[in-house]
Amino acid sequence: MTSKLRSWLIGPPVVVFLVSCPDPAATIIEREQVLAAAAVATTLLHAATARGFGSIWLTGWPAYAPEAHAVLGLAPGESVIGLFPIGTPLKRPAERPRPIIDRIVTDWIG
Numbered sequence: 419m420t421s422k423l424r425s426w427l428i429g430p431p432v433v434v435f436l437v438s439c440p441d442p443a444a445t446i447i448e449r450e451q452v453l454a455a456a457a458v459a460t461t462l463l464h465a466a467t468a469r470g471f472g473s474i475w476l477t478g479w480p481a482y483a484p485e486a487h488a489v490l491g492l493a494p495g496e497s498v499i500g501l502f503p504i505g506t507p508l509k510r511p512a513e514r515p516r517p518i519i520d521r522i523v524t525d526w527i528g
């Protein structure tokens with residue numbers, strides 16, 4: 419698994435693995451702790467972009483396979499929020515269809 423993970427990671431100069439480590443003793447419920455870690459993911463993407471780098475939020479087997487967790491040294495209860503390769507993009511990614519904003523945002527007028 420270590421070599422499989424290594425070969426998967428070849429390419430970008432840096433790959434950040436963002437791990438959620440909820441504290442079961444905290445008064446904040448676990449779901450909110452995980453959501454807070456996911457918020458870090460978005461901030462990381464903005465920070466990389468602001469610095470002129472490219473990045474992407476990935477998951478897949480490196481994020482979910484128990485064997486990958488073992489290689490990464492995750493403790494019980496920890497989970498991978500995502501993997502973030504960071505580097506200088508070789509080409510600009512193609513644009514993709516975006517949601518129509520009026521279909522996903524509603525106004526509550528009371």
Ligand SMILES: Cc1cc2nc3c(=O)[nH]c(=O)nc-3n(C[C@H](O)[C@H](O)[C@H](O)COP(=O)(O)O)c2cc1C
Pocket residue numbers: 474475476477478499500514
């Ligand atoms: C939790 C999460 C997991 C994702 N996992 C993958 C993935 O494994 N592979 C992938 O190609 N895109 C994945 N994406 C989508 C990309 O991060 C990204 O949103 C997509 O390439 C579109 O980027 P854009 O919205 O900037 O156009 C994931 C997104 C999220 C939020």
